[in-house]
Amino acid sequence: MKKVEAIIRPFKLDEVKIALVNAGIVGMTVSEVRGFGRQKGQTERYRGSEYTVEFLQKLKIEVVIEDAQVDMVVEKIISAARTGEIGDGKIFISTVDRVVRIRTGESNFEAL
DSSP, rough: OOEEEEEGGEEEEEEHHHHHTTTTOOOOOOEEEEEOOOOOEEEEEEETTEEEEEEEEEEEEEEEEGGGHHHHHHHHHHHHHHHHTTTTOOEEEEEEOOEEEEETTTGEEEOO
């Protein structure tokens, strides 16, 4: 099993969610996060003064899937989240050793 974590722009959430649901992904976790990469924050004006927002608001989407679904899920996220501008985000893929559903005690694929 693999865990796919995607850091995306907040306004792209609905497009990414629809793309994943249409691809048969049944569950996901979404968290509000703040950070920066190459974008290095942004300069804004408030009441005539400039200030730099170093940590930009992003969303983190997490899905745990079977190994065979990884490439398809990554492609769906990329096509739904891409604007072509700096700050579109990143996708991280890691191995999941075990999943347990708390309610039933089911493990691994049955727990997904």
